Amino acid sequence: MSTIVRRSTPVNNAALPSVFSEWDPFRLMDSLLRWEPYHEAAAARHGEQIAFVPRFDVKETKDAFHFKADLPGVNDNDVDISLSGNQLTITGKREAEQQQTGENFFMMERSYGSFSRSFALPTSADVEKIKADLRSGVLTIELPKRAESQPRKISVKSATGQMSQTSQTNPASQTSQRSQTS
Numbered sequence: 001m002s003t004i005v006r007r008s009t010p011v012n013n014a015a016l017p018s019v020f021s022e023w024d025p026f027r028l029m030d031s032l033l034r035w036e037p038y039h040e041a042a043a044a045r046h047g048e049q050i051a052f053v054p055r056f057d058v059k060e061t062k063d064a065f066h067f068k069a070d071l072p073g074v075n076d077n078d079v080d081i082s083l084s085g086n087q088l089t090i091t092g093k094r095e096a097e098q099q100q101t102g103e104n105f106f107m108m109e110r111s112y113g114s115f116s117r118s119f120a121l122p123t124s125a126d127v128e129k130i131k132a133d134l135r136s137g138v139l140t141i142e143l144p145k146r147a148e149s150q151p152r153k154i155s156v157k158s159a160t161g162q163m164s165q166t167s168q169t170n171p172a173s174q175t176s177q178r179s180q181t182s
Helices: 025-033 038-043 171-181
Strands: 056-060 064-070 079-084 087-094 111-118 131-135 140-145
Touching: 038 131, 064 087, 087 140
Parallel strands: none
Antiparallel strands: 056 064, 064 140, 079 087, 087 111, 131 140
16 A cells, blocks of 8 residues: 655656655665566566556645556456545456467567555545546546645734735735736
């Protein structure tokens, strides 16, 4: 299960962090210990099936959490998205191509099979308004944030009981007033 963690800098796709990114010794050790440059080639030589494990991009905006995964060759009826408490689980499968008699495969590098990914969601996620879409082999899930978790403006009253001018108007109306006077 993955937990959504906020990072101050975007994570690059390299196995090792660049000198300009955030240095995380645990992420570095994880990437070094899991790095297997010849795993797929060795598995293919020995006839092993390589598991299909789609990778996910998860980002947070001010209004929602966005999940995106490449699922080429996966039909929408082969993907199941479920919520249990604060856990989002995406499961699915990609079917293997059937070999016909008389066909000789010289190479089979694509992976097939079932997958399951789970993510622990923060309490600010509004699980009742989740949206999912699978289009052109890309799964997109949008999970809005609860209204009470959104930042809001608080009006400040002065000692005379009047609200200050800046707290009464919103920034959009101030911008339109400035453009009218110009």
